[in-house]
Amino acid sequence: MRLLVSCSHNGSVKEIVCNKGTDTSIQTALQPFSTRANLISGGSSGTVSQMLAVSDTLLLCARDSGVVELYRSKQKPIEYEPLEGEQEDLRPRFDISEFELLSSVNGLLDDSKLEHISKKSAKRTKIYDTFVSLSPLSQKKNTHFLLGTKSGLIHIIKIGNSQKLNVVKTHELKAPIDFVQIYDNETNAKEVVFAYGGEENLVKLMKLFSNYTEVEKIWEAKNVANDRLDMRVPVWPTALKFLDPIKSGNIDSDKLNYQFVVVTHWSHLGIYQTQHGRKPLHYIDLLPNKEPISNLEMVADKADELTPAGNLKSSDIDNFTFVATDFKKNVLRFNNKGRLITKFGRDDIVGSPYFIKVINEKYLVQGGVDRYVRVFDLQSARRITKVYVTGKCSNVVMLDDDEIEIPIPAEEKKKAEQIKKKRQHQPDNETEQDVEELWDHLESGSKSKKAKS
Amino acid sequence: MNQGNDINISNKMKRQELFAEIKDQKNKERHTMRRQRAKEERENPELKQKRLKENVTKTIDNMRVYDETIAKAGEEAEAEDDDNDLDLMKFFNTNHRNHPPKILLTTNVNAKKAAYEFANVLIEILPNVQFVKRKFGIKLKEIAEMCNKRNFTDMVIINEDKKKVTGLTFMHLPEGPTFYFKISSYVEVKKIVGHGKPTSHIPELVLNNFQTKLGKTVGQLFQSIFPQNPDFEGRQVITLHNQRDYIFFRRHRYMFRDEEKVGLQELGPQFTMKLKRLQRGLREETEWEHTSDMDKDKKKFYL
Numbered sequence: 001m002r003l004l005v006s007c008s009h010n011g012s013v014k015e016i017v018c019n020k021g022t023d024t025s026i027q028t029a030l031q032p033f034s035t036r037a038n039l040i041s042g043g044s045s046g047t048v049s050q051m052l053a054v055s056d057t058l059l060l061c062a063r064d065s066g067v068v069e070l071y072r073s074k075q076k077p078i079e080y081e082p083l084e085g086e087q088e089d090l091r092p093r094f095d096i097s098e099f100e101l102l103s104s105v106n107g108l109l110d111d112s113k114l115e116h117i118s119k120k121s122a123k124r125t126k127i128y129d130t131f132v133s134l135s136p137l138s139q140k141k142n143t144h145f146l147l148g149t150k151s152g153l154i155h156i157i158k159i160g161n162s163q164k165l166n167v168v169k170t171h172e173l174k175a176p177i178d179f180v181q182i183y184d185n186e187t188n189a190k191e192v193v194f195a196y197g198g199e200e201n202l203v204k205l206m207k208l209f210s211n212y213t214e215v216e217k218i219w220e221a222k223n224v225a226n227d228r229l230d231m232r233v234p235v236w237p238t239a240l241k242f243l244d245p246i247k248s249g250n251i252d253s254d255k256l257n258y259q260f261v262v263v264t265h266w267s268h269l270g271i272y273q274t275q276h277g278r279k280p281l282h283y284i285d286l287l288p289n290k291e292p293i294s295n296l297e298m299v300a301d302k303a304d305e306l307t308p309a310g311n312l313k314s315s316d317i318d319n320f321t322f323v324a325t326d327f328k329k330n331v332l333r334f335n336n337k338g339r340l341i342t343k344f345g346r347d348d349i350v351g352s353p354y355f356i357k358v359i360n361e362k363y364l365v366q367g368g369v370d371r372y373v374r375v376f377d378l379q380s381a382r383r384i385t386k387v388y389v390t391g392k393c394s395n396v397v398m399l400d401d402d403e404i405e406i407p408i409p410a411e412e413k414k415k416a417e418q419i420k421k422k423r424q425h426q427p428d429n430e431t432e433q434d435v436e437e438l439w440d441h442l443e444s445g446s447k448s449k450k451a452k453s
Numbered sequence: 454m455n456q457g458n459d460i461n462i463s464n465k466m467k468r469q470e471l472f473a474e475i476k477d478q479k480n481k482e483r484h485t486m487r488r489q490r491a492k493e494e495r496e497n498p499e500l501k502q503k504r505l506k507e508n509v510t511k512t513i514d515n516m517r518v519y520d521e522t523i524a525k526a527g528e529e530a531e532a533e534d535d536d537n538d539l540d541l542m543k544f545f546n547t548n549h550r551n552h553p554p555k556i557l558l559t560t561n562v563n564a565k566k567a568a569y570e571f572a573n574v575l576i577e578i579l580p581n582v583q584f585v586k587r588k589f590g591i592k593l594k595e596i597a598e599m600c601n602k603r604n605f606t607d608m609v610i611i612n613e614d615k616k617k618v619t620g621l622t623f624m625h626l627p628e629g630p631t632f633y634f635k636i637s638s639y640v641e642v643k644k645i646v647g648h649g650k651p652t653s654h655i656p657e658l659v660l661n662n663f664q665t666k667l668g669k670t671v672g673q674l675f676q677s678i679f680p681q682n683p684d685f686e687g688r689q690v691i692t693l694h695n696q697r698d699y700i701f702f703r704r705h706r707y708m709f710r711d712e713e714k715v716g717l718q719e720l721g722p723q724f725t726m727k728l729k730r731l732q733r734g735l736r737e738e739t740e741w742e743h744t745s746d747m748d749k750d751k752k753k754f755y756l
Contacts, residue, residue: 124735352738
C-alpha cells in the first residue's frame, strides 16, 4: 500500500509504504517500511491542502500559500546500506518515489475577499483562504483542472505542452465556498456542470462551457421553510455528492434533471431533486445537538459504482449509504434516512477527522488532527492500517494497494514448505474409507470416555 | 504471614504476643541488613549504583503503554522534533521578550462568589493580567475580537458550577488553540502551614514530565503564559508537575542554606488540573478530548 499524506506542520508530503495490518501505535505490530517526507516547503503556511495524482507519474499539489505545483515522480528501488558480515538480507524490496518540480503557478488565493465574511461568520477565528477542491474537468484528456478556493475563485488550470502549468481562466463566484463538486456521471465533452456552496451560500449548480472560459448559473437551491418557532434555518452546506439523474417516470423536460445529497454544518442531510423543485426533497437532522458535519463520501456496494469525483452511479435516492465526519472524532456511516449504521475507528480516533476519502469502493482513508492516517475496510469498518505521521494531516492520496513481500529467512522457508507439502500429501492418500474409520475411532473414543465418567 | 501455620495457640493474647515478637525480630534483622548494606555501600559506592540500577520499582508511570509520540533518544528523533516545534510554536508567543504575554481573565456568565475568589488568586499568579467581569449577551467571538484590538495574547475563563470552581479555559489569541482543564483539590493559601507571602517578581517556571506530543503542547501553553525572563532575585518558582495526566500546580520560594542544601517555602495555593479538551481555534474542531473510556486502561497516559 502506498499513500501520499500531506502534513500541515512543515508543508511536506510524506510517502508511506506499508502493508495491511500496519499499526505504529503498537510496538510489536507491523511497522511501515518507509515514511519519507518529500516536497517540504516553508513551514505550515505551505501546507498542501489539495493533491491529485494526474497520472502514474504526475502529481498536482495546491498549497495554502497560493501555489499550485506540478511534480513528476520517479520510482526508484530502495537502497539499503550493505550488511556487515554474511548475514542473510531480509529487508523488503520496494520502490520509493522521488519528486521533481516541473512547473508552478502562484498567487491563486485571495485573503482580502474573506475579511468581511470572517466578521459575519459563525466561525470564531479569522478565515484564511485555502483550496477547497482540485478535480479534473474531463476524464479522457486529463489536461484541464478545476481549482476552487474558499474566497470564491474558480481557476481553470491547464497542463500544457512540455508539462507547463498555466491558468486558463479565473471565474469569480459568491464566497465563501466550502466545496466544489463536479458532476461526472454523464460526460459531455463541451460542458461541465459543477455545484458549489458554503456558509450562508446556498447550493448552486453552474455550467462551464465554450472551452471552460464561460460560466453560467443554471440552478440555485432555496432554503427550507422556517422552523416551528418561525426562525430562519441557517444555511451552510459543507459537502455535496451527485447521484444519477431520474431515469424513469414523469420527467419534466423543461426542468433540469439532477439529483444530489448535501450535508450541512448544522447537521442536516439534504436530498435534492431538481425535478422536484428548488427546496430539498428531504431535510433530515443527522446528529443530536446540531453538531457540525464536515465531509461526505458516498458508499458503493459494487465495484465501479462510484465516479472518479466520488459521485454515485445510481439514481435511487431511497437506497444509498454515505460516510460523514463531525468536528469531534467520529466517522459515521448513515443510510439515506439519516440512520446511523456504523462508526469507523471508535475508541481509536481522538481528534477531528479532517479528511476522508473512499478509494476503489473498497477502502476508506482517514486523516486528521490526531496525526494518524488510517485505512479502513469500507464494508466492515475494520481498520487495516494505522500510521503516525508526526503532523496534522490535511490530504491523503492512495497510489496503490499492493502488498510488499517480506523476505523470510531460508530456514523458516524450508519449514513452511515442508508443512505445506505434508498438508498437500494427506488429502491425496486419504480415501473415504480412511475418513470413516477415523470418525468411527473418534466416536468410539468419546463413548468410552463418557462411560467411564 | 507464611509462619501462620506454626502458631497454634488458642489464647489470643498469647498469640498476639508471639506474633509481635516474631515481627520485632524480623524488623531487627532487616534493620541490621540495611545498616550492613549501607556500610558496605559507603565504602564502595559502585555497589549502590549497581543495586539502584537493578532494583527498579515497577510503578504505573514507568509501565505506561507505549506511545510513539514520545520523542525517543537519538538523532533521528531530534531531527523530527525540530519540525514538531515549528508546528507548535506557530500558535504561541514565539518571541517573548518583544511581546510579553497579556492576559484577560474572566469568569463564566452569572458567576458566584467562588469564581471571583479564585480570580483573585489567579491575578496574583498570572503575569500582566486584567480581570473583566463577564457580562451577559456578549458572544465569545466578540470578546475575542475586543481582546485582539487591545493586544491581549491569552484569555483565561474561570468556570464555576454550583458555587465551586470546576474548570479553567485557556484560549490563545487570536487563533487558538483552546484548552479546557478540570480543577480539583484546591487548597487555599491560608490552609498551607508555614506558607510565605509571594512577591511581585516574575517567577521561574518548572514544567515536569510533559512527554507526548499532546503533553508538549500543554507545556507550550504554560510557557507562553509566563514571561521567559524571570526575576531570579525573587527566588520564586511555579511548578507544573504532570503525573498520570494530572497536572499539579505548586508555588515555592527557594533559599540556598549552604552550598548543598536548598530550603523550600511553599507560597500557595495548590490545585490540580486535568486536561479535558483541546480544540483548534477558539472552541472549534476538537483536537483531543478526554472520554470516559480512556480511563479503562490504567497504564495509558496522554500527556
